[in-house]
Amino acid sequence: MSIATQHVLQVRDKIELSDIERRIFDRLLATVRHFNLQTQVRVAGGWVRDKLLAKDCYDIDIALDNMMGTEFVNKVKEYLVSIGEGKDVHDKGKIKPNPPRSKHLETAMMRWFDMKIDFVNLRSEEYTENSRIPSKLDSRECLVLLSMKQSFGTPEVDAYRRDLTINSLFYNIHTDSVEDFTKRGISDLKSGRIVTPLPPKATFLDDPLRVLRAIRFGIL
Template identity: 30%
Template sequence: MVSALRRIRDATVGTEWEGCVYLVGGAVRDRLRGVRATGDLDLAVLGDAVGLAEFLYTKGIATTWPATYGRFGTASVRIGRRTVELAQTRSESYAIDSRKPSVKAATLEEDALRRDFTVNALYQNLHTGEIWDSSGVGLADLKARLLRTPRDPDITFHDDPLRMMRAVRFAVLLEFEIEESAAQGIRRNAQRLKVISAERIREEWTKTLSSPKASRGMRMLLDLGLLAQFAPELLPMVGCEQGGYHLYDVWDHSLAAMDNLSEEAGWRLRLAALLHDAAKPQCRTWDGERYRFFGHEDEGEGLARRLMRRLTFSNRDINRVAALVRLHMRAGSYKTSWSMGAVRRLMRDAGSNFAELTTLVEADAKARRPSGKRPDMADLRRRADAALQPVPTALWSSPLSGKEIMEALGLTSGPEIGRLKHELAEKVIEGEIAPGDKEAALKALVEIARKPA
């Protein structure tokens, strides 16, 4: 037994809470699966859960005064390194346009009905160790790896539509299947996702994207009608044929690229793989021989930014994914004949995303026909490493500041100064001027200034 649970059990022997505290949810599910529980611990309390939390603090078990939510009869405490959530057994009812429930104290049986899936509605008495399968099928569903709702799925998903996104996440992360009546319930209630905040949808989506099996989750989101609710701009990818050296339509190609990433790849790189060709449907033209997709990387950057902004991703994450989408064609066009200047420019423009960019290009190329040409990313990485040895990218800039350029040429501030700084930086990248060499930069500045803009 986890240390935090053992301490709670021992502290409550002989109190009103003895025999009335149950471990429930993912911790029970995972322990029965033989998986160590590492997240928060959820306790269902037949009685005063807030009072129990305060009792644990006064006894020195909890290290923090409980954060309480009186409306819901819940409290949260820290015990050692674990967060323990305590909730009075309750029933819930929901207004049609909200996912915030009205609650009242209830029996353990009624509490079980508000759970999302039968495998998460398994209760273990903290004092006796007894497992109570509230639905009667939870243990069987766990063995069969099935996600089934403990009551009519229309009620479960209508009451809390985020459970539909959670069903996909659990199916992917736990490698379970969604039971057919539950899947049908999701399809019928998919539009209820509109009452969920963008932040909550984003959290569930990124958790699914974090899995090495994320492509399965994307297929499920599409099939269950959920993707259409929060990312409708991705639907045209389905059935958009590409021809040529491509094996699949845009949707299946993008999912194949996701599959080609390593298990260690993060959700941002997986999202970039999903979105890298997302604008191809709107850019597709026919030249009489084959389909063309001119500019899809630039359009795709805009699509990625709009989608991620709507789902309240951070600016840092938006910029990172958008950069990968924008640059994937440029990096994918790499040839060993590129000059070192071209390599340095790509490194400069990709910045800290350079390594992930080369990984994305490799995953993209592997998702095409084996006979197609594949850019040599290993060679690009080798040359990039060589470029960094004498000079880090931070020094691939103009040796002269804007003020120094104005003083040298007798100019005032304006767009021309920016242009001249850019020209000097280009000469550094090409190796014509050594990084930080102001004397050489001044000589070059005079020549640049003589040429028309």
């Protein structure tokens, strides 16, 4: 599916962080180093899109490559307490997976410097026995028709599982760079095209509400 909007958008070449965003990301990196976690921490989705469009965004979605969100949040809180900043963080708990509503992953939430931050592992979805809705993407073959237990995904797998290419971008806080694993996110954002990373049937069957999201973005 492809929808073209009426406006060509001005897209920044590089994300410019606010002082609060930089402080948050510095503390996340310090947590990784302090516990020697070997974890890659990325920001995913709408925050990346909005920052490239020079818009303010107060919701940050953190994607982790080898840890559950709750596990990482506990490490962050432990590190902040050790440096005397624990009082700045308000733990908002976690949202459990809800497969009937295509919410397959547990999300940990926290409020930090007036920013809402969600932490979740990169997605690598499953098939169900009675469904051919693809649930794991292979970067070489696009879809892998395998039945498997849920596991940690790669950034590329996760990017293709998202609703639209403009929402599939990542910001890698280790390298201070935007990652476009579908190779279309930046160009579609610039041209105002609303495109699904996978064939539309696969994307929309995974979560039918994505149809409404695509329409909403198309008329902005």
